[in-house]
Amino acid sequence: xxxxxxxxxxxxxxxxxxxxxxxxxxxxxxxxxxxxxxxxxxxxxxxxxxxxxxxxxxxxxxxxxxxxxxxxxxxxxxxxxxxxxxxxxxxxxxxxxxxxxxxxxxxxxxxxxxxxxxxxxxxxxxxxxxxxxxxxxxxxxxxxxxxxxxxxxxxxxxxxxxxxxxxxxxxxxxxxxxxxxxxxxxxxxxxxxxxxxxxxxxxxxxxxxxxxxxxxxxxxxxxxxxxxxxxxxxxxxxxxxxxxxxxxxxxxxxxxxxxxxxxxxxxxxxxxxxxxxxxxxxxxxxxxxxxxxxxxxxxxxxxxxxxxxxxxxxxxxxxxx
Amino acid sequence: xxxxxxxxxxxxxxxxxxxxxxxxxxxxxxxxxxxxxxxxxxxxxxxxxxxxxxxxxxxxxxxxxxxxxxxxxxxxxxxxxxxxxxxxxxxxxxxxxxxxxxxxxxxxxxxxxxxxxxxxxxxxxxxxxxxxxxxxxxxxxxxxxxxxxxxxxxxxxxxxxxxxxxxxxxxxxxxxxxxxxxxxxxxxxxxxxxxxxxxxxxxxxxxxxxxxxxxxxxxxxxxxxxxxxxxxxxxxxxxxxxxxxxxxxxxxxxxxxxxxxxxxxxxxxxxxxxxxxxxxxxxxxxxxxxxxxxxxxxxxxxxxxxxxxxx
Numbered sequence: 001x002x003x004x005x006x007x008x009x010x011x012x013x014x015x016x017x018x019x020x021x022x023x024x025x026x027x028x029x030x031x032x033x034x035x036x037x038x039x040x041x042x043x044x045x046x047x048x049x050x051x052x053x054x055x056x057x058x059x060x061x062x063x064x065x066x067x068x069x070x071x072x073x074x075x076x077x078x079x080x081x082x083x084x085x086x087x088x089x090x091x092x093x094x095x096x097x098x099x100x101x102x103x104x105x106x107x108x109x110x111x112x113x114x115x116x117x118x119x120x121x122x123x124x125x126x127x128x129x130x131x132x133x134x135x136x137x138x139x140x141x142x143x144x145x146x147x148x149x150x151x152x153x154x155x156x157x158x159x160x161x162x163x164x165x166x167x168x169x170x171x172x173x174x175x176x177x178x179x180x181x182x183x184x185x186x187x188x189x190x191x192x193x194x195x196x197x198x199x200x201x202x203x204x205x206x207x208x209x210x211x212x213x214x215x216x217x218x219x220x221x222x223x224x225x226x227x228x229x230x231x232x233x234x235x236x237x238x239x240x241x242x243x244x245x246x247x248x249x250x251x252x253x254x255x256x257x258x259x260x261x262x263x264x265x266x267x268x269x270x271x272x273x274x275x276x277x278x279x280x281x282x283x284x285x286x287x288x289x290x291x292x293x294x295x296x297x298x299x300x301x302x303x304x305x306x307x308x309x310x311x312x313x314x315x316x317x318x319x320x321x
Numbered sequence: 322x323x324x325x326x327x328x329x330x331x332x333x334x335x336x337x338x339x340x341x342x343x344x345x346x347x348x349x350x351x352x353x354x355x356x357x358x359x360x361x362x363x364x365x366x367x368x369x370x371x372x373x374x375x376x377x378x379x380x381x382x383x384x385x386x387x388x389x390x391x392x393x394x395x396x397x398x399x400x401x402x403x404x405x406x407x408x409x410x411x412x413x414x415x416x417x418x419x420x421x422x423x424x425x426x427x428x429x430x431x432x433x434x435x436x437x438x439x440x441x442x443x444x445x446x447x448x449x450x451x452x453x454x455x456x457x458x459x460x461x462x463x464x465x466x467x468x469x470x471x472x473x474x475x476x477x478x479x480x481x482x483x484x485x486x487x488x489x490x491x492x493x494x495x496x497x498x499x500x501x502x503x504x505x506x507x508x509x510x511x512x513x514x515x516x517x518x519x520x521x522x523x524x525x526x527x528x529x530x531x532x533x534x535x536x537x538x539x540x541x542x543x544x545x546x547x548x549x550x551x552x553x554x555x556x557x558x559x560x561x562x563x564x565x566x567x568x569x570x571x572x573x574x575x576x577x578x579x580x581x582x583x584x585x586x587x588x589x590x591x592x593x594x595x596x597x598x599x600x601x602x603x604x605x606x607x608x609x610x611x612x613x614x615x616x617x618x619x620x621x622x623x624x625x626x627x628x629x630x631x632x
Contacts, residue, residue: 013427014394020424028412113408117469119374120402121425122394319374320365 017123021131022138029101029139038100042093042147049089050074050151052082054158069282071163072170072260074155075148086151087256090144090178091249092214095185097143099206101136102189104199105129106314111199116319129190129314133307136186141179148175166262169285174259177292180299181252185210187306194314213247221247234271241268248302251295258283258292267291322349325477325509326371330380333366333533340366342533343380348511350476353503355520356513358530364513365405367530368479371511372402385476398426401470405481405513407462411455415446415465418454419472426473433472440468445494459486467495471502478502480512484519496523542612554593557583557609558600569599585613 029035056079057070078085084092106129109115119125148171156162163171189206196202212220225240244250245268254267262282266274283291326348333341341363348354356364369375371382373389373396382389389396409418416437423433441450444464449457457465463486470478480499484492500523502508514520521527521541528538537544555578562584566575571592576585588596593612600607 010395010398011392014398017394017425020421024421024424028410032412112411113404113406114410115408116369116374116404117402117407117409117466118425120372120397120400120404120470121422121473122397122427123425124393319369 014122018127018131018134021123021128022135025105025132025135026139029136034100035139038096039143042097042143043150045089045093046086046147046151047154048082049078049084049086050154051158052079053077053085054155055079057159057161069167069170069260069262071155071159071161071167072262074151074159075171075174076257076260087174087260088253090147091181091252091256094144094178094182095210095214095249097140098136098182098185098187099189099203099210101139102133102186103193103203103206105132105136105190105193107193107196107199107202110197119319125315126311129194129311133186133190136190137179137183140182140186141175144178144182145175166285170259170262170288173285173289174256177252177255177259177296177299180296180303181248181255183303184248184299184306187303187310191306191310191313194310194317214249217247217249218244245295245298248299251298255292255295255299258288262288264288265291267295322351324348325350325352325385326511327383328367328371328380331367331370331377331382332379333363333370333375334378340533341370344533344535346528346535348477348509350509351503351507352525353499353510353512353523355524355527356511356530357515357517357520357527358513359515362530363533364530365481368402368481368511368513371479372397372400398473399476401473401475401478403463403466403470403478403480403483407466407469409454409457409462409465409469411453414451414453415441415457415461415468416450418465419450419469422469422472428472436472436474437468440471443471443498444468445491460488460491463487464491464495467498474506475508477509477511480510482514483512484514484516492519496520499523551587551589552591552593553585553587553613554596555583555585555609555611555613556596556600556607559606559608562605566600569596571595583609 053074053076056077057073059079075086104111106115109118109128118128152163152171185206188209189202192202192205193199196205221240221244225236225243229236229239245254258264258267262284265278265283289296324347326346328344328346331341331344331346332339344367346354356367358364366375370377371384371389373382373393376390384396385399387396409415410421413421419437419440420433423430423437428436437450438447441447444467446461446464446468449461454462454465463483467480467483470480478499483495483499487495496519499510499512503510503525512520512524524541526538526540527544529536529544551573557578557580559582562575566572566586571589573587573589575587577583578585586596593610597607597610
């Protein structure tokens with residue numbers, strides 16, 4: 001009896017190994033040179049984007065009374081010479097954060113030969129991969145939150161305009177959506193790191209998918225839609241929209257546009273007939289969320305599928321493989 | 322003596338090939354057990370099954386009464402393991418690597434620092450702890466691996482090829498450490514090696530493991546007895562043996578030993594006892610008898626050559 005009691009206690013004591021793993025993973029990321037370099041690049045790009053946006057807002061400022069969500073415009077508009085607004089650039093470069101933190105999660109352990117030793121300590125195999133995902137996502141969350149705070153700070157300073165509570169709410173939800181979006185890329189990179197033997201191959205796979213979806217995606221979807229749907233404009237456009245929603249980049253772009261602009265009432269294809277005689281009005285945060293709920297759920301589902309795949313593949317591998 | 326490791330009918334098949342075939346083994350506390358065999362004999366697979374890191378296809382393992390498949394964490398908390406070609410995080414120092422292991426073993430930070438200092442000096446790395454592991458030599462990594470296994474103060478220590486990549490002097494230190502752990506802390510040590518000479522002196526029992534099967538198991542001297550080759554015996558006697566001993570038909574040759582009054586006598590297999598009674602019958606008083614032959618070597622070679630010939 002006594003013996004049984006002892007090891008029940010011990011099993012309880014040995015729970016939560018994933019947290020130890022996550023802490024180490026996060027510490028490793030933050031101390032790594034690649035993190036410093038990438039954050040520096042992102043910070044410069046973010047500052048550039050917001051600077052240009054602030055100039056744009058100054059131009060419309062005289063009409064400020066008519067422009068809604070003025071502070072949020074900081075994130076969604078741009079002006080020459082900066083080509084992208086902040087949200088586009090997060091959608092475009094953000095995936096690099098996910099890929100960077102995930103590509104060597106497991107393959108790195110393998111190439112250093114640390115996996116058998118790690119697993120000989122009291123930690124379950126699933127806790128290793130869960131901990132690595134959690135640690136990576138934590139650092140990603142921290143990074144995008146810090147960047148967004150930086151952008152907001154510059155905006156407040158340049159414009160002398162403080163965000164309203166509703167705008168802060170939108171910004172926070174947008175941050176959550178951004179973290180979910182980057183989670184898709186982190187899960188993808190981890191899947192590559194489990195299935196590829198070498199960290200370099202795994203990084204290449206991640207980058208190839210990123211280039212394919214984010215850079216060449218629109219072109220690819222247009223061509224496919226042309227081939228599938230014929231030349232009738234409405235079905236063609238609908239097919240294209242549907243196809244492009246297979247990419248997390250599209251889902252994220254749609255979600256951020258609606259979240260950061262209260263006057264956006266729909267995503268995707270809107271015909272003139274649908275907006276005919278519609279009153280110009282703004283959506284509340286709940287209504288905006290309602291519009292892009294499918295996008296958010298889609299990104300969550302994609303993350304879950306990719307992570308589950310990586311998880312199962314990792315659990316089935318031999319320690320020595 | 323308390324039983325610590327029990328394997329019965331342990332079997333592992335990979336894609337239809339049997340790598341470990343019905344291994345049955347019982348180890349007790351304070352015992353040093355050597356699993357000897359050529360590379361690819363299934364030693365590492367056996368060890369991984371004992372740790373619950375790979376599923377046995379058949380059979381059963383109990384470590385300190387726990388099944389590694391059902392209670393892996395409890396087993397891993399008590400078993401120290403040095404993997405074959407051990408790896409560490411190159412971007413961390415030796416001490417930082419050990420600190421992470423200490424966290425995984427839920428040692429509180431204070432205890433952890435004390436133990437890290439202790440195990441680093443046990444394995445002879447007291448000064449290198451604060452250097453990045455990336456700068457370590459293979460031998461240093463191996464030592465750090467042993468330190469990592471010792472950190473949790475294991476009741477069972479499993480060392481896969483602990484002496485490869487370590488210089489000869491270092492090997493002696495490591496073997497002493499292993500013996501000390503077994504004698505003083507009653508640790509059960511299971512070590513695998515393909516280098517018979519290096520480890521046979523430290524092992525209480527050895528198993529010669531070929532193609533997933535135990536070809537021979539016993540104390541080194543038992544195995545030597547079962548051998549068919551001639552035996553070499555060192556006797557210490559009170560007088561000059563000179564002549565008179567060569568006429569016994571089981572004596573093949575006599576040579577002076579290392580100290581005064583000691584002789585190394587080569588006798589036919591199993592004739593050690595005959596030699597002693599022969600000497601006593603001649604009125605010689607025998608103060609020491611020790612088997613010095615490398616007969617285990619011969620067994621080992623025999624199995625390995627067979628294995629090589631088959632391959």
